[in-house]
Amino acid sequence: MQISVLFQAPSRVSNPTLFEQKLSDLHKCTNLNQLKQIQALIYRANLHEDAFVAPKLIASFSLCRQIALAVQVFDQIQEPNVQLYNTLIRAHIQNSQPSQALAAFFEMRNRGVWPDNFTYPFVLKACSGQDSLRLVQMIHTHVEKYGFGSDIFVPNSLIDSYSKCGSMGIQAARKLFMVMVERDLVSWNSMVGGLVKAGELREARQLFDEMPERDTVSWNTILGGYVKAAEMDSAFELFQKMPERNVVSWSTMVSGYCKVGDMAMARMLFDKMSTKNLVAWTIIISGYAEKGLENDAISLYNKMEEAGLKIDDAPIISILAACAESGLLGLGNRVQSSMERNRYKCSTHVSNALVDMYAKCGRFNRALSVFNGMEKRDLVSWNAIIQGSAMHGHEEETLQLFSRMKQEGFVPDKVTFVGVLCACTHAGFVEEGIHYFQTMERDYGIVPQIEHYGCMIDLFARDGCLTEAFRLVHTMPLEPNAIIWGSQNPSGASSIELDGIQKWKSNSIGSTLENTAEKALAAALPSSLCAAMNFPRKVKKGILWSHSGASALDGIRMTLFSQQRAMVKDSPL
Known part of the structure; x- marks a missing residue:
């Protein structure tokens, strides 16, 4: 939600109450220019350390993806309280900074600020992957020690985090679930979802059948498990039993049939959907593209545009990736022409997908043109053009691109060296190939x-x-x-x-x-x-x-x- 009209700074502000009325929606502001103007007014009123205003400023800067400014606001508070720490931890999570979120949590503990029932669910979102198991266990110990285990939101978050920590994490999640005195729908859904992610589909279905109540999330979770396991007969049987289906349910089934190659069934379900969102259109178009059915894919893409849907990065990248996989240059050209017609501003990720698509579809010159026209490149950009160059037999140019990449400050990874070594292979550069192979681990630790x-x-x-x-x-x-x-x-x-x-x-x-x-x-x-x-x-x-x-x-x-x-x-x- 954006604040459409800026308020005028009052000539005199005697207490924060006036600002509480003016700034009630500040934490929802996503317009950075407006936010900075509001911040200036806050500073003029000397309310930047106010317990009501500061968390809202941090939350708003987080929404604007300006985490550095959010941290600046936090650092100006001499004695931050638990609410302020919770807001900062959440901001780091929202901006994909789990390490900084954990650092804020440990700083809070070192400064003697006691966490509350909101702290742990935020911190646990920073823990995922098998390497985080010990960290989750440590937080679990904190929860039990300070008596937050009775707050159902906290153990629910623990179950979710444990479920992301591999087989041992699933065992811990099971154990916690079984000893919970109180379970709500979220508890059951989290446990079922964790079992599905771990590939324990039979046990997930058994737990699903034992649920005292179910919602659409419950049904979609187990449905997604069957689709992931390519058990489409079981998925369809469950789909038919669902008391209520939403766009996620339908899209999941369409995706499943696309993955197993049954495009007739996928199209039938897609056509039956009463509401088709951008995700559903992307799934079916990408499905046809992956199977090499270019005419069907282009026809559906045209219909999607006629329906008035405006595509963003995610569907563009998905469709272009399918084009690259199947070599559908026609659909790739159609997507780019649509982007140019609508004056779509390409992000680095979209440009990377275009480079990869054109290279794999046999149009290396166009891939190079897109690459050279990019305002900002990342390592994926370089890997795509290096691999494309090697694929098309431009061995010397590939090695030149590799040198140029390093000169611009990028550090190669394992994908980079596949392209470089392929170029050496096709050119017969034996000595060079040996050199690059040896530098992988010696110079880059790869x-x-x-x-x-x-x-x-x-x-x-x-x-x-x-x-x-x-x-x-x-x-x-x-x-x-x-x-x-x-x-x-x-x-x-x-x-x-x-x-x-x-x-x-x-x-x-x-x-x-x-x-x-x-x-x-x-x-x-x-x-x-x-x-x-x-x-x-x-x-x-x-x-x-x-x-x-x-x-x-x-x-x-x-x-x-x-x-x-x-x-x-x-x-x-």
Whole structure:
């Protein structure tokens, strides 16, 4: 809610009561310019430390995504109370700053300010993921120690937080749920939702059936569980039993049928929806796009525009991602032309999606044009253009983009190096590839993953260095993982190298690799070479090496241009 008319500053303000009337909706203001004008009036009246005004100012700056200004308001309070701390903690949560929210909580405790029943639900929102389990347990101990366990909002928040902490968190949530003296609908919904997130669908359904009362959230939660598990028969059966369905219920079913590829059923349900919001339109359009049904997708996109719906970032990114996945350039062009016609201001995220879509749809020049026209780029922007450049065979340009990215202060991540190593692979830059691979962990602390090893094996194989490729597989630290690689045929390999690998296989060291490294190399090398080396081409499992591979390349680098390699190059074969 915006404050449409600014009040005039009174010439004299004797007490805060006058401002309580004027500022009653201050915490709802989302217009930053208006907010700053109001703040100036507050300072003139010397009410910036008022217990009523300060929390409203913090809340309003938070809504305007100006957390630094919110913190400034807080810091000017000499003795902040629990309400002010609660407002600051909530502001950090709203602005995706969980660490700062926790820091504010611990500062509050260190300053001797006692939390209340509102504090813990706010703080618990900062705890998610398996790494937060101990933190949630600590907060749980605080709750029990200070007697807030009887306030049902607090244990409900604990159940929700525990449910986000993996299997051990779910166990703790179950235990807490079972000992709760009082449970309300939120308690049951939180526990059912936690079980669904953990993949415990059968137990979630059992608890759902035991619920003394249910609302639409209850039904939609278990419905979403069936859809997530691709159990569409059970989902449809439940959908039919629902006493009341809302747009979430219908959209969930449409999404489920799209994911399992039943577009006829998805379209039938979509057409039956009495109310279609932007989410529903996005789901069905993206569903058609992911299946490569461009005409249907474009037709629905046109109908969505005719219905008067104005798209925002989320549906644009979703549809463009589906276009990129299926190579639907026509729909991607349609989306961008719509954006240009409506003078839609592209955010960095939307521009990233456009770069990725054009690159994957074979229009690298357009991807580069969008990239160069971006006002602000992030690491995703650079990764998209680097991967696109490598994908289109612009190897030297890819490495130039990588250098330019570092010059502009961006630190590469594992995705960046996949693009860089792919460029080296396609260009046959063996020495450069080894260099970049080694710098991953040495300079950036990035542990090589299956994709990076795949690039290096492909690089050696394409260059005819099968001995080095096999040695890399052998020296990798092995951890099994169900990933199958594929790579293009290398330019060729000599009988000398093939013979060397056969001998390696037959010795005592090579014989230990039959069920591990051999399978990985078989998955990485092309079928023609696998046949020449008597490797089984069809393997069900690859290998994941999840820690350092730099040491594995040290020996290879030293012998890369060894006498054996020279013999290979001199061979008439």
